Amino acid sequence: MIITLKYFGLIADLVNTHEEQLELSVDNCTSQELCDTLQSKYPGLVNTNFAIAVNQLIIQSVTPISNNDIIALLPPFAGG
């Protein structure tokens, strides 16, 4: 499957990009598995606090990820 990853703020600094496509050799996975994959790829994410949005909805627990999903890694908000 192919998913789109979006990175913002501090997270974009850590991974050094704002967006990328990721091709995974599985048909689906969980948000937890995706996180593990990303933390292997970007060690800077390991001790960093971020929320995950799947298709613009923030997930509160482990969530299935499917082909074409858009996953955003969101550092703490600073609006206002």
Next chain:
Amino acid sequence: MIITLKYFGLIADLVNTHEEQLELSVDNCTSQELCDTLQSKYPGLVNTNFAIAVNQLIIQSVTPISNNDIIALLPPFAGG
């Protein structure tokens, strides 16, 4: 003694003036006695709700009135 009376809003309508001097044949009196005097003079005040300020302070209970005091009859406030 001589006192100054100030009337505002609805009260000024009822007594048909904004200010007057009142000469009383006593050297001092209470706010209650003054109210009785004013209600005799202006029957419209009898069933009307107002606060009394003596020298710009609203009185909460019966208060002595002396020569040269400024007494204001204040209908309900409508600021804002």
Next chain:
Amino acid sequence: METEKKIKKTFVQGAISPEFIGTSIAKHQSKTAIGAHNIFLGQVRADVIEGKKVVAIKYSAYEEMAELKFYEIREAAFAKYEVTCLHIYHSIGTVKTGEICLFVFVSAPKRKVVYEALHFLVEEIKASVPIFGKEILEDDSYTWKTNS
């Protein structure tokens, strides 16, 4: 922290214009310790009273006592809340429906205190300042407004 406590006249003749409010906001841009502003505006409503529409309110006041009260309320707010500055303007004279008659402006480094201070100020102004409002109706008759 910079504070502003000088006694200022609160009453302004007639309506408070949106431009005046904009200018007042602009004046705070040099105060860079401020992080939050909270503004309350009172606007004259076209209420219908016994079938007749309100077209304006003519405000009068026991002015000396009202300015004293405004001063006391301002001082009480500065004592109670850590605000950088606060401003109160109230109309005297005629304000038409849709126009602004009260402008209360509170500023502080952080937002929590501005909500509380603004609420305090507006409620105190309504409850304790001797201001009177003659609601002018469309047929030129009038009634006396009272705060609820």
Next chain:
Amino acid sequence: METEKKIKKTFVQGAISPEFIGTSIAKHQSKTAIGAHNIFLGQVRADVIEGKKVVAIKYSAYEEMAELKFYEIREAAFAKYEVTCLHIYHSIGTVKTGEICLFVFVSAPKRKVVYEALHFLVEEIKASVPIFGKEILEDDSYTWKTNS
């Protein structure tokens, strides 16, 4: 009661000017059912971080998600509170210290509800809209701001 629920863009490029706020207030003078307005303004503070002064915040956002969140927050406020209208504007891009980055504007016939609705809106915006702030320091280094 007249309500305004159309989806509007919330983000504005750069600082929100005091003139824009004044104009926004002026537009409400034709809405004569309104008796009370409450406005919150966020202003960029010149905080000192590790000895260096903040000179600006550069705001970025997950814009599609943020506009959706703003829409949801607006709808929630209309459902919860009897307000006549409400408006939210937030800066994107660079806002210098002393300039305004957030403008929330609530109007209703009576005042009680405007305090509550404004407080709800501001807290929701701070907590749930994916906006990020890069605090630019005087030596051109930066830190990432987080809401408290």
